[in-house]
Amino acid sequence: MYKVFVNDKPLFLTNKISKETDFQIFLLESVDIKQLIVQIYQNKIHQASLYHPDEKEIMKTLKAKIPVNKAGGGLVYNKKGEVLFIFRNGKWDLPKGGTEKGESIEGTAMREVEEETGVNLLRITNKLQKTYHVFKRNGVFKLKITHWFEMQSDFEGIPQGQLDEGIEKVAWFKPEDIPEALKNSYENIKLLFEEEKSLHPKI
Template structure:
Protein backbone atom coordinates (compact mmCIF):
# COMPACT_ATOMS: atom_id res chain seq x y z
CA UNK A 1 0.00 0.00 0.00
CA UNK A 2 1.25 3.47 -0.90
CA UNK A 3 -0.40 6.64 0.45
CA UNK A 4 0.57 10.04 -0.92
CA UNK A 5 0.53 12.84 1.66
CA UNK A 6 1.56 16.26 0.36
CA UNK A 7 2.77 14.46 -2.78
CA UNK A 8 5.18 12.27 -0.76
CA UNK A 9 4.84 8.47 -0.86
CA UNK A 10 4.20 6.68 2.42
CA UNK A 11 4.75 2.95 1.77
CA UNK A 12 3.39 0.24 4.06
CA UNK A 13 5.71 -2.71 3.43
CA UNK A 14 5.46 -6.28 4.74
CA UNK A 15 8.58 -7.34 6.61
CA UNK A 16 8.75 -10.57 4.57
CA UNK A 17 8.97 -8.56 1.35
CA UNK A 18 11.89 -6.50 2.62
CA UNK A 19 13.87 -9.32 4.17
CA UNK A 20 16.09 -8.72 7.17
CA UNK A 21 16.44 -5.50 9.14
CA UNK A 22 16.82 -2.61 6.66
CA UNK A 23 20.35 -1.46 6.00
CA UNK A 24 21.33 2.17 6.32
CA UNK A 25 22.88 1.76 2.90
CA UNK A 26 19.35 1.38 1.49
CA UNK A 27 17.84 4.33 3.38
CA UNK A 28 18.97 7.76 4.53
CA UNK A 29 17.49 7.19 7.98
CA UNK A 30 16.31 4.05 9.81
CA UNK A 31 14.25 4.55 12.97
CA UNK A 32 13.28 1.86 15.49
CA UNK A 33 9.99 3.01 17.03
CA UNK A 34 10.70 1.00 20.18
CA UNK A 35 13.88 2.97 20.85
CA UNK A 36 13.04 6.55 19.90
CA UNK A 37 9.94 8.71 19.37
CA UNK A 38 8.78 9.21 15.79
CA UNK A 39 9.22 12.94 15.24
CA UNK A 40 8.23 13.80 11.67
CA UNK A 41 10.39 16.92 11.67
CA UNK A 42 13.43 14.64 11.95
CA UNK A 43 12.61 12.57 8.86
CA UNK A 44 15.01 13.03 5.94
CA UNK A 45 15.53 11.61 2.47
CA UNK A 46 14.23 8.05 2.33
CA UNK A 47 13.25 7.27 5.92
CA UNK A 48 12.48 3.75 7.10
CA UNK A 49 10.55 2.97 10.29
CA UNK A 50 10.57 -0.43 11.99
CA UNK A 51 8.73 -1.87 15.01
CA UNK A 52 6.01 0.81 15.03
CA UNK A 53 2.64 -0.03 16.56
CA UNK A 54 -0.51 0.90 14.66
CA UNK A 55 -1.17 3.60 17.27
CA UNK A 56 2.26 5.10 16.63
CA UNK A 57 1.65 5.05 12.88
CA UNK A 58 -1.75 6.74 13.25
CA UNK A 59 -0.26 9.49 15.41
CA UNK A 60 2.64 9.97 12.99
CA UNK A 61 0.31 10.30 9.98
CA UNK A 62 -1.78 12.89 11.79
CA UNK A 63 1.39 14.83 12.61
CA UNK A 64 2.34 14.79 8.94
CA UNK A 65 -0.98 16.46 8.15
CA UNK A 66 -0.68 18.97 10.99
CA UNK A 67 2.91 20.15 10.60
CA UNK A 68 4.42 22.22 7.83
CA UNK A 69 8.08 22.42 6.93
CA UNK A 70 8.57 18.65 7.02
CA UNK A 71 11.34 17.61 4.63
CA UNK A 72 11.77 14.06 3.35
CA UNK A 73 11.40 12.26 0.03
CA UNK A 74 9.65 9.03 0.97
CA UNK A 75 8.66 7.05 4.04
CA UNK A 76 8.76 3.27 4.42
CA UNK A 77 6.88 1.68 7.33
CA UNK A 78 7.85 -1.98 7.81
CA UNK A 79 5.07 -4.10 9.35
CA UNK A 80 4.24 -7.76 9.98
CA UNK A 81 0.54 -7.54 9.08
CA UNK A 82 0.00 -5.02 6.28
CA UNK A 83 -3.73 -5.82 6.01
CA UNK A 84 -4.40 -4.73 9.60
CA UNK A 85 -2.42 -1.50 9.24
CA UNK A 86 -4.10 -0.71 5.91
CA UNK A 87 -7.57 -1.17 7.40
CA UNK A 88 -6.85 1.05 10.40
CA UNK A 89 -5.25 3.78 8.28
CA UNK A 90 -8.21 3.93 5.89
CA UNK A 91 -10.56 4.40 8.87
CA UNK A 92 -8.69 7.58 9.80
CA UNK A 93 -10.12 9.33 6.74
CA UNK A 94 -13.32 10.00 4.88
CA UNK A 95 -12.95 7.60 1.93
CA UNK A 96 -13.67 8.66 -1.66
CA UNK A 97 -13.48 6.07 -4.43
CA UNK A 98 -12.38 6.90 -7.97
CA UNK A 99 -11.12 5.27 -11.14
CA UNK A 100 -8.89 6.29 -14.03
CA UNK A 101 -7.14 5.05 -17.11
CA UNK A 102 -3.80 4.96 -18.89
CA UNK A 103 -5.04 5.11 -22.47
CA UNK A 104 -2.78 4.06 -25.37
CA UNK A 105 -3.60 4.71 -29.05
CA UNK A 106 -2.45 2.87 -32.19
CA UNK A 107 0.73 4.99 -32.32
CA UNK A 108 1.60 3.89 -28.75
CA UNK A 109 1.01 7.42 -27.48
CA UNK A 110 -0.56 7.94 -24.06
CA UNK A 111 -3.52 10.21 -23.31
CA UNK A 112 -2.60 13.03 -20.92
CA UNK A 113 -4.40 16.17 -19.79
CA UNK A 114 -3.17 19.46 -18.37
CA UNK A 115 -4.99 20.80 -15.31
CA UNK A 116 -4.12 23.16 -12.45
CA UNK A 117 -0.64 23.73 -13.85
CA UNK A 118 0.31 20.05 -13.98
CA UNK A 119 0.05 17.09 -16.31
CA UNK A 120 -2.41 14.47 -15.16
CA UNK A 121 -4.20 11.31 -16.29
CA UNK A 122 -7.99 11.07 -16.73
CA UNK A 123 -9.77 9.91 -13.59
CA UNK A 124 -12.81 10.71 -11.49
CA UNK A 125 -15.10 9.73 -8.65
CA UNK A 126 -17.47 6.80 -8.86
CA UNK A 127 -21.15 7.58 -9.22
CA UNK A 128 -23.66 5.89 -6.92
CA UNK A 129 -23.55 2.08 -7.26
CA UNK A 130 -21.06 2.39 -10.14
CA UNK A 131 -18.30 -0.17 -10.65
CA UNK A 132 -14.66 0.93 -10.84
CA UNK A 133 -14.27 -0.42 -14.38
CA UNK A 134 -17.36 1.44 -15.63
CA UNK A 135 -16.26 4.67 -13.96
CA UNK A 136 -12.77 4.49 -15.50
CA UNK A 137 -14.13 4.23 -19.05
CA UNK A 138 -16.76 6.91 -18.42
CA UNK A 139 -14.26 9.40 -16.97
CA UNK A 140 -11.90 9.02 -19.95
CA UNK A 141 -14.75 9.82 -22.32
CA UNK A 142 -16.12 12.70 -20.25
CA UNK A 143 -12.79 14.39 -19.56
CA UNK A 144 -11.10 13.81 -22.92
CA UNK A 145 -13.84 12.84 -25.44
CA UNK A 146 -12.12 9.50 -26.06
CA UNK A 147 -13.91 6.15 -26.16
CA UNK A 148 -11.53 3.46 -24.94
CA UNK A 149 -11.56 -0.28 -24.39
CA UNK A 150 -10.91 -1.44 -20.84
CA UNK A 151 -7.85 -3.60 -20.17
CA UNK A 152 -6.26 -5.01 -17.04
CA UNK A 153 -6.01 -3.23 -13.71
CA UNK A 154 -2.64 -1.51 -13.24
CA UNK A 155 -2.64 -0.54 -9.57
CA UNK A 156 -4.47 1.31 -6.82
CA UNK A 157 -3.30 4.67 -5.46
CA UNK A 158 -4.29 6.52 -2.31
CA UNK A 159 -3.77 10.23 -1.85
CA UNK A 160 -4.99 12.60 0.84
CA UNK A 161 -6.45 16.08 0.85
CA UNK A 162 -8.59 18.29 3.08
CA UNK A 163 -12.21 19.13 2.25
CA UNK A 164 -14.43 21.18 4.56
CA UNK A 165 -11.92 20.70 7.39
CA UNK A 166 -12.06 16.92 6.99
CA UNK A 167 -9.21 14.64 5.97
CA UNK A 168 -10.12 12.76 2.81
CA UNK A 169 -8.45 9.65 1.40
CA UNK A 170 -9.03 9.21 -2.32
CA UNK A 171 -8.72 5.62 -3.46
CA UNK A 172 -8.21 5.37 -7.23
CA UNK A 173 -8.08 2.17 -9.23
CA UNK A 174 -6.16 2.53 -12.48
CA UNK A 175 -6.71 0.49 -15.63
CA UNK A 176 -4.82 0.00 -18.87
CA UNK A 177 -6.91 1.00 -21.90
CA UNK A 178 -6.59 0.89 -25.67
CA UNK A 179 -8.32 2.93 -28.32
CA UNK A 180 -8.56 3.34 -32.10
CA UNK A 181 -9.98 6.83 -31.58
CA UNK A 182 -8.77 9.37 -34.16
CA UNK A 183 -11.24 12.17 -33.49
CA UNK A 184 -10.82 15.51 -31.79
CA UNK A 185 -9.64 15.65 -28.20
CA UNK A 186 -12.03 17.87 -26.26
CA UNK A 187 -11.05 18.81 -22.68
CA UNK A 188 -13.81 19.00 -20.08
CA UNK A 189 -13.43 22.71 -19.38
CA UNK A 190 -15.91 22.70 -16.49
CA UNK A 191 -13.53 20.34 -14.64
CA UNK A 192 -10.63 22.75 -15.05
CA UNK A 193 -8.92 20.76 -17.81
CA UNK A 194 -7.04 23.19 -20.07
CA UNK A 195 -5.90 20.78 -22.78
CA UNK A 196 -5.74 17.09 -23.69
CA UNK A 197 -2.89 15.60 -25.74
CA UNK A 198 -1.45 12.33 -26.98
CA UNK A 199 2.15 12.17 -25.72
CA UNK A 200 4.89 9.97 -27.15
CA UNK A 201 7.62 8.55 -24.92
CA UNK A 202 9.85 11.63 -25.16
CA UNK A 203 7.02 14.02 -24.32
CA UNK A 204 5.86 11.77 -21.49
CA UNK A 205 9.29 11.96 -19.88
CA UNK A 206 8.96 15.74 -19.97
CA UNK A 207 5.44 15.57 -18.52
CA UNK A 208 6.64 13.39 -15.66
CA UNK A 209 8.81 16.27 -14.44
CA UNK A 210 5.63 18.31 -13.92
CA UNK A 211 3.08 15.91 -12.48
CA UNK A 212 2.15 14.33 -9.17
CA UNK A 213 4.12 11.58 -7.45
CA UNK A 214 1.05 9.34 -7.57
CA UNK A 215 0.86 9.72 -11.35
CA UNK A 216 4.56 8.88 -11.74
CA UNK A 217 3.81 5.79 -9.66
CA UNK A 218 0.97 4.78 -12.01
CA UNK A 219 3.14 5.23 -15.12
CA UNK A 220 5.92 3.22 -13.48
CA UNK A 221 3.48 0.40 -12.72
CA UNK A 222 2.09 0.52 -16.25
CA UNK A 223 5.62 -0.15 -17.57
CA UNK A 224 5.11 2.24 -20.48
CA UNK A 225 8.37 4.10 -19.84
Protein backbone atom coordinates in the same frame (compact mmCIF):
# COMPACT_ATOMS: atom_id res chain seq x y z
CA MET B 1 4.29 -2.45 0.88
CA TYR B 2 1.79 0.30 0.14
CA LYS B 3 2.86 3.79 -0.92
CA VAL B 4 0.41 6.50 0.15
CA PHE B 5 1.20 10.01 -1.05
CA VAL B 6 0.37 12.96 1.19
CA ASN B 7 0.91 16.26 -0.60
CA ASP B 8 3.03 14.25 -3.08
CA LYS B 9 5.30 13.01 -0.26
CA PRO B 10 5.48 9.26 0.46
CA LEU B 11 4.13 7.48 3.51
CA PHE B 12 5.18 3.82 3.25
CA LEU B 13 2.95 1.23 4.94
CA THR B 14 5.39 -1.60 5.53
CA ASN B 15 6.03 -4.82 7.44
CA LYS B 16 9.80 -4.43 7.17
CA ILE B 17 12.04 -2.14 9.17
CA SER B 18 14.81 -0.96 6.89
CA LYS B 19 18.10 0.55 7.97
CA GLU B 20 17.79 3.76 5.98
CA THR B 21 18.00 6.83 8.14
CA ASP B 22 16.63 9.42 5.73
CA PHE B 23 13.04 8.94 6.83
CA GLN B 24 11.25 8.41 10.11
CA ILE B 25 9.69 5.12 11.17
CA PHE B 26 6.48 5.08 13.21
CA LEU B 27 4.85 2.06 14.84
CA LEU B 28 1.17 1.54 14.09
CA GLU B 29 0.37 0.73 17.74
CA SER B 30 1.78 3.99 19.08
CA VAL B 31 1.25 6.59 16.35
CA ASP B 32 -1.58 9.07 15.94
CA ILE B 33 -2.17 8.53 12.21
CA LYS B 34 -4.13 11.74 11.72
CA GLN B 35 -1.41 13.78 13.41
CA LEU B 36 1.26 12.09 11.27
CA ILE B 37 -0.68 12.97 8.11
CA VAL B 38 -1.04 16.59 9.24
CA GLN B 39 2.72 16.81 9.80
CA ILE B 40 3.49 15.38 6.34
CA TYR B 41 0.87 17.64 4.77
CA GLN B 42 2.45 20.67 6.43
CA ASN B 43 5.94 19.66 5.16
CA LYS B 44 7.21 19.01 8.70
CA ILE B 45 7.99 15.40 7.69
CA HIS B 46 9.19 14.69 4.14
CA GLN B 47 8.85 10.93 4.08
CA ALA B 48 7.88 8.37 6.67
CA SER B 49 7.28 4.66 7.20
CA LEU B 50 4.40 3.25 9.20
CA TYR B 51 5.34 -0.21 10.50
CA HIS B 52 3.28 -3.24 11.52
CA PRO B 53 3.99 -6.96 10.91
CA ASP B 54 0.78 -7.12 8.83
CA GLU B 55 0.67 -4.47 6.07
CA LYS B 56 -3.06 -5.05 5.50
CA GLU B 57 -3.69 -4.12 9.13
CA ILE B 58 -2.00 -0.74 8.53
CA MET B 59 -4.21 -0.05 5.49
CA LYS B 60 -7.30 -1.17 7.43
CA THR B 61 -6.43 1.22 10.27
CA LEU B 62 -5.77 4.08 7.85
CA LYS B 63 -9.16 3.52 6.17
CA ALA B 64 -10.84 3.48 9.59
CA LYS B 65 -9.28 6.84 10.54
CA ILE B 66 -9.74 8.72 7.24
CA PRO B 67 -12.81 8.67 4.96
CA VAL B 68 -12.14 6.83 1.69
CA ASN B 69 -12.91 8.15 -1.80
CA LYS B 70 -12.95 5.44 -4.48
CA ALA B 71 -11.98 6.52 -8.00
CA GLY B 72 -11.29 5.00 -11.40
CA GLY B 73 -8.93 6.22 -14.11
CA GLY B 74 -7.44 5.33 -17.45
CA LEU B 75 -4.04 5.13 -19.08
CA VAL B 76 -5.31 5.35 -22.65
CA TYR B 77 -3.49 4.49 -25.89
CA ASN B 78 -4.64 5.50 -29.37
CA LYS B 79 -3.97 3.56 -32.59
CA LYS B 80 -0.57 5.28 -32.97
CA GLY B 81 0.58 4.11 -29.52
CA GLU B 82 0.33 7.62 -28.02
CA VAL B 83 -0.89 8.12 -24.44
CA LEU B 84 -3.67 10.48 -23.38
CA PHE B 85 -2.76 13.16 -20.79
CA ILE B 86 -4.71 16.02 -19.23
CA PHE B 87 -3.23 19.27 -17.87
CA ARG B 88 -4.83 20.51 -14.64
CA ASN B 89 -3.62 22.53 -11.64
CA GLY B 90 -0.33 23.21 -13.43
CA LYS B 91 0.58 19.53 -13.86
CA TRP B 92 0.21 16.73 -16.39
CA ASP B 93 -2.15 14.05 -15.10
CA LEU B 94 -4.25 11.14 -16.33
CA PRO B 95 -8.07 11.25 -16.48
CA LYS B 96 -9.76 9.84 -13.39
CA GLY B 97 -12.66 10.54 -11.05
CA GLY B 98 -14.93 9.33 -8.28
CA THR B 99 -17.27 6.41 -8.64
CA GLU B 100 -21.04 6.92 -8.76
CA LYS B 101 -23.62 4.86 -6.91
CA GLY B 102 -24.18 1.43 -8.42
CA GLU B 103 -21.36 1.86 -10.93
CA SER B 104 -18.61 -0.72 -11.49
CA ILE B 105 -15.07 0.58 -11.06
CA GLU B 106 -14.36 -0.23 -14.74
CA GLY B 107 -17.46 1.77 -15.69
CA THR B 108 -16.23 4.69 -13.58
CA ALA B 109 -12.83 4.70 -15.27
CA MET B 110 -14.29 4.67 -18.79
CA ARG B 111 -16.92 7.31 -17.99
CA GLU B 112 -14.35 9.63 -16.43
CA VAL B 113 -11.98 9.34 -19.41
CA GLU B 114 -14.82 10.23 -21.76
CA GLU B 115 -16.15 13.10 -19.60
CA GLU B 116 -12.76 14.67 -18.90
CA THR B 117 -11.29 14.37 -22.42
CA GLY B 118 -14.12 13.71 -24.89
CA VAL B 119 -12.27 10.53 -25.99
CA ASN B 120 -14.60 7.57 -26.50
CA LEU B 121 -14.55 4.19 -28.32
CA LEU B 122 -12.68 2.82 -25.30
CA ARG B 123 -11.93 -0.73 -24.30
CA ILE B 124 -10.06 -1.95 -21.23
CA THR B 125 -6.98 -4.03 -22.06
CA ASN B 126 -5.35 -4.42 -18.64
CA LYS B 127 -5.97 -3.82 -14.94
CA LEU B 128 -3.13 -1.77 -13.46
CA GLN B 129 -2.22 -1.08 -9.84
CA LYS B 130 -4.22 0.97 -7.36
CA THR B 131 -2.71 4.25 -6.20
CA TYR B 132 -3.28 5.97 -2.87
CA HIS B 133 -3.15 9.61 -1.92
CA VAL B 134 -4.42 11.77 0.88
CA PHE B 135 -6.01 15.12 0.03
CA LYS B 136 -7.77 17.79 2.05
CA ARG B 137 -11.21 19.13 1.15
CA ASN B 138 -13.24 21.56 3.29
CA GLY B 139 -10.78 21.03 6.13
CA VAL B 140 -11.19 17.22 6.09
CA PHE B 141 -8.49 14.74 5.07
CA LYS B 142 -9.61 11.98 2.71
CA LEU B 143 -7.86 8.92 1.32
CA LYS B 144 -8.35 8.56 -2.43
CA ILE B 145 -7.91 5.02 -3.74
CA THR B 146 -7.73 5.09 -7.54
CA HIS B 147 -8.17 1.89 -9.57
CA TRP B 148 -6.29 2.26 -12.86
CA PHE B 149 -6.93 0.53 -16.16
CA GLU B 150 -4.93 0.43 -19.35
CA MET B 151 -7.25 1.21 -22.29
CA GLN B 152 -7.18 1.36 -26.07
CA SER B 153 -9.23 3.89 -28.03
CA ASP B 154 -10.15 4.09 -31.73
CA PHE B 155 -11.15 7.76 -31.28
CA GLU B 156 -9.82 9.94 -34.08
CA GLY B 157 -11.31 13.35 -33.25
CA ILE B 158 -9.88 16.25 -31.26
CA PRO B 159 -9.96 15.70 -27.48
CA GLN B 160 -11.75 18.39 -25.44
CA GLY B 161 -10.89 19.08 -21.81
CA GLN B 162 -13.75 19.28 -19.29
CA LEU B 163 -13.53 22.96 -18.31
CA ASP B 164 -15.72 22.73 -15.21
CA GLU B 165 -13.20 20.18 -13.86
CA GLY B 166 -10.37 22.66 -14.42
CA ILE B 167 -8.83 20.74 -17.33
CA GLU B 168 -6.95 23.28 -19.43
CA LYS B 169 -5.47 20.95 -22.05
CA VAL B 170 -5.77 17.40 -23.34
CA ALA B 171 -2.94 15.93 -25.39
CA TRP B 172 -1.75 12.66 -26.90
CA PHE B 173 1.92 12.12 -26.02
CA LYS B 174 4.30 10.00 -28.07
CA PRO B 175 6.22 7.46 -25.94
CA GLU B 176 9.47 9.45 -26.32
CA ASP B 177 7.77 12.62 -24.98
CA ILE B 178 6.29 10.98 -21.87
CA PRO B 179 9.43 11.25 -19.63
CA GLU B 180 9.41 15.04 -20.13
CA ALA B 181 5.71 15.25 -19.18
CA LEU B 182 6.33 13.11 -16.08
CA LYS B 183 8.85 15.67 -14.81
CA ASN B 184 5.81 17.89 -14.20
CA SER B 185 3.39 15.28 -12.90
CA TYR B 186 2.44 13.50 -9.66
CA GLU B 187 4.34 10.72 -7.92
CA ASN B 188 1.37 8.34 -8.30
CA ILE B 189 1.34 8.88 -12.06
CA LYS B 190 5.10 8.18 -12.22
CA LEU B 191 4.46 4.91 -10.35
CA LEU B 192 1.92 3.87 -12.99
CA PHE B 193 4.41 4.46 -15.78
CA GLU B 194 7.05 2.41 -13.95
CA GLU B 195 4.57 -0.48 -14.04
CA GLU B 196 3.68 0.29 -17.65
CA LYS B 197 7.36 0.13 -18.65
CA SER B 198 7.51 -3.48 -17.51
CA LEU B 199 4.42 -4.27 -19.62
CA HIS B 200 5.51 -2.18 -22.64
CA PRO B 201 9.30 -1.68 -22.78
CA LYS B 202 8.92 0.99 -25.50
CA ILE B 203 7.37 3.47 -23.01
